[in-house]
Amino acid sequence: MNTMTKLTLKTEGDTHILVTRHFAAPLEAVYRAHTDPKLLQQWLLGPDGWTMPVCINDAQPGGHFRYEWTNRKGQGFHITGEFLEVVPFSRIVHVERMFLPDPTPDNRVETKFEPDGSGTLMIIRMTLPDEKTRATMLATGMEGGMEASYVRLEALI
Amino acid sequence: MHPASNLNSSFAALADPTRRAILARLALGEATVSELAHPFEMTQPAISQHLKVLEAAGLIVQRVDGTKRPRRLATAGIDAMDQWLAMLRKALERNYERLDAILADMEPNTGRKKR
Numbered sequence: 001m002n003t004m005t006k007l008t009l010k011t012e013g014d015t016h017i018l019v020t021r022h023f024a025a026p027l028e029a030v031y032r033a034h035t036d037p038k039l040l041q042q043w044l045l046g047p048d049g050w051t052m053p054v055c056i057n058d059a060q061p062g063g064h065f066r067y068e069w070t071n072r073k074g075q076g077f078h079i080t081g082e083f084l085e086v087v088p089f090s091r092i093v094h095v096e097r098m099f100l101p102d103p104t105p106d107n108r109v110e111t112k113f114e115p116d117g118s119g120t121l122m123i124i125r126m127t128l129p130d131e132k133t134r135a136t137m138l139a140t141g142m143e144g145g146m147e148a149s150y151v152r153l154e155a156l157i
Numbered sequence: 158m159h160p161a162s163n164l165n166s167s168f169a170a171l172a173d174p175t176r177r178a179i180l181a182r183l184a185l186g187e188a189t190v191s192e193l194a195h196p197f198e199m200t201q202p203a204i205s206q207h208l209k210v211l212e213a214a215g216l217i218v219q220r221v222d223g224t225k226r227p228r229r230l231a232t233a234g235i236d237a238m239d240q241w242l243a244m245l246r247k248a249l250e251r252n253y254e255r256l257d258a259i260l261a262d263m264e265p266n267t268g269r270k271k272r
Contacts, residue, residue, distance in 0.1 A: 006250075007246050007249055007250045008246075009245055009246045009249065011185075014185075019249065021253050023253075023256070023257065023260055024257070024260070024261070025260035025261070025263065029260050029263045029264075032263075033256055033259055033260060033263075039259060042255065042259055043252055043253075043255035043258075043259055044252055045252060046248060046252065047248060047251065048251075130196075131185075131196060132178075132182075132196040132197065135181040135196075136174070136178050138177075138178075138181050138242070138245070
């Protein structure tokens with residue numbers, strides 16, 4: 001894999017988080033993998049051992065989504081959200097919050113898919129309500145399973 | 158100087174979400190105790206306690222500015238935050254590697270599954 005496929009994750013200004021990733025597949029396929037529940041359930045899982053038994057995704061303006069994750073120990077959390085803008089194969093804007101189990105502040109997420117050579121560049125721009133929310137989000141991990149990764153890293157030291 | 162033996166206390170210091178959030182805040186620039194206490198909605202003594210742990214772990218340093226003691230990230234703190242962000246990247250990357258495999262198995266134009 002060259003550096004083009006590498007994920008970037010960085011902060012912008014006080015309240016944004018930017019994530020980019022290249023995929024060796026055209027816009028249509030990448031878009032579908034982000035909106036078709038059957039496909040989402042296969043990859044949007046975080047660390048090993050987690051599954052997504054509930055995946056509801058109604059990708060149209062005003063539509064809702066709900067993802068529920070669980071692990072072998074029976075731990076779990078879920079995300080709900082609403083779609084604000086949906087331009088097939090090109091742009092999705094939604095608002096989401098995580099229930100851990102209390103809801104986190106709303107995160108506005110713009111996901112863009114752009115042609116990039118023979119593949120697709122995905123650009124995610126998150127907007128958090130304030131600097132503190134963003135710091136907490138980065139610090140506690142953007143997914144529930146991040147703590148497990150942290151524990152694994154600690155074990156390596 | 159932060160010898161390798163400090164790594165354990167660095168990661169123990171990082172095990173607390175509030176302390177990671179403080180480091181994330183300091184990654185944006187120097188801040189005083191009251192500046193740190195405000196956004197975290199914590200009392201100054203509570204913040205001071207966390208700062209003490211971070212300082213003992215070599216993750217932050219303070220300087221004297223009149224009556225203020227602004228804190229900033231130490232080199233070890235910067236490295237620790239880099240590692241933390243690298244781990245977030247890695248966890249996200251796990252998802253996208255799975256997605257790569259799914260995409261490789263799809264018809265390029267329709268997005269339908271092959272076969």
